[in-house]
Amino acid sequence: MNYIELTVPDAMRNHGTMWSRWKNRGVPAYLLALVLTGFYVAIYWFPEPLAPFASLLDPLAQLLRGSVADRWFLYGTVYTAAVLVMGVRMLLRYRTQRYHVYRTLTLMTVQLMMSYLIPALLARMGSKEFYFSYFWPLKPEYLFPSNISALVQSDNGLLMFMGFWTITMTVVATPVLTYFYGKRWYCSWVCGCGALAETAGDPFRQNSDKTLTAWKIERWMVHSVLASVVAVTGLMWWANVDPASPVATYAQDVNKVYGFLIGSVFSGVIGVGFYPLMGARVWCRFGCPMAAVLGLLQKYASRFRITTNGSQCISCGNCSTHCEMGIDVRAYAQRGEDIKRASCVGCGVCATVCPRGVLKLENK
Amino acid sequence: MRIVIIGNGVAGITAARYLRKLSDHEIIVVSEEAPYHFSRPAMMYVSMGHMTFDNTKPYEDWFWKKNRIELVHDTVVAVESLNPQLHVRLRSGSTIDADTIIFATGSEPAWFGWTGEHLPGVQAYVHKSDLEALERNVQGARNAVVVGGGLIGVEAAEVLHARGLHVTMLVRESGFYRRVFPAEESDIITKHIAAQGIDLRLSTELDQIVGGENGGRVDHVISSSGECIQADVVILATGVKPTIELAKRTGLNTDRGILVNDRFETSLPNVFAIGDCAQFEHGVEQLWYAARAHGEHVARVIIEGAGPYARGTYFNSAKFFELEWQVYGEISADCDSITSEYWSELQPTRCLRIAHRNGVVIGIHGIGVRLRQDVCTAWIGKGVAIDVVRKNIQSAIFDPEFTRKVTV
Numbered sequence A: 001m002n003y004i005e006l007t008v009p010d011a012m013r014n015h016g017t018m019w020s021r022w023k024n025r026g027v028p029a030y031l032l033a034l035v036l037t038g039f040y041v042a043i044y045w046f047p048e049p050l051a052p053f054a055s056l057l058d059p060l061a062q063l064l065r066g067s068v069a070d071r072w073f074l075y076g077t078v079y080t081a082a083v084l085v086m087g088v089r090m091l092l093r094y095r096t097q098r099y100h101v102y103r104t105l106t107l108m109t110v111q112l113m114m115s116y117l118i119p120a121l122l123a124r125m126g127s128k129e130f131y132f133s134y135f136w137p138l139k140p141e142y143l144f145p146s147n148i149s150a151l152v153q154s155d156n157g158l159l160m161f162m163g164f165w166t167i168t169m170t171v172v173a174t175p176v177l178t179y180f181y182g183k184r185w186y187c188s189w190v191c192g193c194g195a196l197a198e199t200a201g202d203p204f205r206q207n208s209d210k211t212l213t214a215w216k217i218e219r220w221m222v223h224s225v226l227a228s229v230v231a232v233t234g235l236m237w238w239a240n241v242d243p244a245s246p247v248a249t250y251a252q253d254v255n256k257v258y259g260f261l262i263g264s265v266f267s268g269v270i271g272v273g274f275y276p277l278m279g280a281r282v283w284c285r286f287g288c289p290m291a292a293v294l295g296l297l298q299k300y301a302s303r304f305r306i307t308t309n310g311s312q313c314i315s316c317g318n319c320s321t322h323c324e325m326g327i328d329v330r331a332y333a334q335r336g337e338d339i340k341r342a343s344c345v346g347c348g349v350c351a352t353v354c355p356r357g358v359l360k361l362e363n364k
Numbered sequence B: 001m002r003i004v005i006i007g008n009g010v011a012g013i014t015a016a017r018y019l020r021k022l023s024d025h026e027i028i029v030v031s032e033e034a035p036y037h038f039s040r041p042a043m044m045y046v047s048m049g050h051m052t053f054d055n056t057k058p059y060e061d062w063f064w065k066k067n068r069i070e071l072v073h074d075t076v077v078a079v080e081s082l083n084p085q086l087h088v089r090l091r092s093g094s095t096i097d098a099d100t101i102i103f104a105t106g107s108e109p110a111w112f113g114w115t116g117e118h119l120p121g122v123q124a125y126v127h128k129s130d131l132e133a134l135e136r137n138v139q140g141a142r143n144a145v146v147v148g149g150g151l152i153g154v155e156a157a158e159v160l161h162a163r164g165l166h167v168t169m170l171v172r173e174s175g176f177y178r179r180v181f182p183a184e185e186s187d188i189i190t191k192h193i194a195a196q197g198i199d200l201r202l203s204t205e206l207d208q209i210v211g212g213e214n215g216g217r218v219d220h221v222i223s224s225s226g227e228c229i230q231a232d233v234v235i236l237a238t239g240v241k242p243t244i245e246l247a248k249r250t251g252l253n254t255d256r257g258i259l260v261n262d263r264f265e266t267s268l269p270n271v272f273a274i275g276d277c278a279q280f281e282h283g284v285e286q287l288w289y290a291a292r293a294h295g296e297h298v299a300r301v302i303i304e305g306a307g308p309y310a311r312g313t314y315f316n317s318a319k320f321f322e323l324e325w326q327v328y329g330e331i332s333a334d335c336d337s338i339t340s341e342y343w344s345e346l347q348p349t350r351c352l353r354i355a356h357r358n359g360v361v362i363g364i365h366g367i368g369v370r371l372r373q374d375v376c377t378a379w380i381g382k383g384v385a386i387d388v389v390r391k392n393i394q395s396a397i398f399d400p401e402f403t404r405k406v407t408v
Helices: A027-045 A048-056 A058-064 A071-093 A098-124 A145-152 A157-181 A192-199 A202-207 A212-241 A246-273 A282-286 A289-300 A329-333 A349-353 B010-022 B040-047 B062-066 B128-137 B151-162 B183-195 B245-250 B288-304 B373-382 B386-391
Strands: A304-308 A359-363 B002-006 B026-031 B069-073 B076-082 B085-090 B095-098 B100-103 B107-109 B143-147 B166-170 B199-201 B206-211 B218-223 B228-230 B233-236 B240-242 B271-273 B278-280 B315-320 B323-329 B340-344 B351-357 B360-367
Touching (some): A027 A071, A027 A246, A048 A071, A192 A246, A192 A282, A212 A246, A349 A359, B002 B010, B002 B085, B062 B069, B151 B166, B151 B233, B183 B315, B218 B233, B315 B373, B351 B386
Parallel strands (some): B026 B069, B143 B233, B166 B199
Antiparallel strands (some): A304 A359, B206 B218, B218 B228, B340 B351
């Protein structure tokens, strides 16, 4: 089948996935990757050609934000629409599995409310455009001194709440929720990047690299990004505490470099642009510092794991093939071992595609 | 010591892995089927496009070299025993000297000499070559007939159905898998398969296969009831038998399979047989899971001098289109309301049966319900009272989060 699926896919079946040129790195997949990459490059650095498209959204922008549509409104609208439309596809595809239905509905709702409508309404109210579903270190600036002090020292109740929210979510809720439920509470239920990956990215999940080499690269990269964001945040605070030091002059520049390389090139251009080539979790796996933090918590301080049902594994490899994070799930399952990997986002697809009911997501 | 394993299916490969874990001996695995071990149960997912063939390989290709397991892709034409030295002769002309040989030659389709069984378009679905044959045979095909109502039969039907063919299934029993399943379960599966669009012909066997004009490709089959059924592809899934040709030529004692004792020892010293090709005192054990267990245990016998191979509580599993089935212990086709407790939903795609004897649980199986192997086998192993099982059934359920509860 070389056309985009317009029909309702069978529940949970993967018939023909590996022969689809869209889903399996054929020419259409490369073209799609080119279009997506181009879209991100345009949004970030060459927005002029997109202006006419943005202006089409003026009435909607006026309604929601009370201003004309800029490129970021265009981006947010396209992104949210992709999550919602492909979310419906996801709901149909996995309709027999409540876990997928619940988490997909949650992802769609969080994206629509917390990442689209509420920030727009905040902007309309003349308040700070704030994303309640993003935290440090995915949004490093939320813990920057400029941001924190402005929020916490504000006499506006709403801004104070934002300050309270961002600190509580980062310092308290993240470790506590991850302890009880694993990193999936965020990556597969809340996060906007996860929302796009789990909906628009679902057709491409099998393209993630499962080799040991990929795993090694992943660990180096994702932890390097985490180290960078810690360094950037530290620099910002240093510069804040000691504005006279030479560090202060570099801090802003270093932050800009991080924003360009990681925030724009990695999470945007590569992270979404490469969906059709490397699976939908390229950013989450190799780049996301939030995923790195959650991963460390998941590995060393969490009750979450994927359990293996005795010796029932038949080594077929459906789990590994369809793991978007490139985890070789079978390597554990066929040895009867539980899977406790830092990168696992708990999407639950391995357990769904397993033909012998061997895998179960558990908070033991 | 040099150990040569003939066959790289799950039995042979598991033996190789455990021999490496337990020893530093030289290990050579010879296979004519495929250069690298692949998961046989995954064949159907390749045919349906769920996975690529590469995805079926449980280990990356570097694994073997790293673990010093030498792979030879060749056919063994003869094994010679000049006690104590063994020689393995390959089709390529080379010979491998061995101190120990493990036969893990698996099984092959059991066909019954039907007229037309060798026509083009007629195939089995057991080996890698069958996977390739299927790709050729489905090209331009519209109708398919699957003969056999067992686990391979239903897989073949699902594959052909997924490839867009109209599938007719000939099943000897009065209900699907009725030889193994009690009536209720057989009924659930039979209805489910029919609901997928498979033309299921129960109590029907194959009479003969008829070719088209010029003795070409298969055209139709004639069933035992004399009916003519169009077929461009025929998959004969009437069971498998041990592959023992080489063992016979080697001079090993054979019957249905290669005769072994409970330490997998054949009639020749330092020659072992495991997996589908081995026949124990009680018969053959042609089960994927058993083959894997044999592989592990034979390594322990060879390296550690381990005692007899002890079977744990029986278990198996399968998937009939969308319906998963798991079994632990004894569930027999004649289970009824006196010898078992049965639970099912109103419009059943899920059911659970607990078989008991003298008030003690002896078997548990479920369709559409995932069951924990450790809990079920512990109950059966200890001989727990049926009331205890009923009361604690939730602890044996392995269903995904948010799944509707089973209430027995």
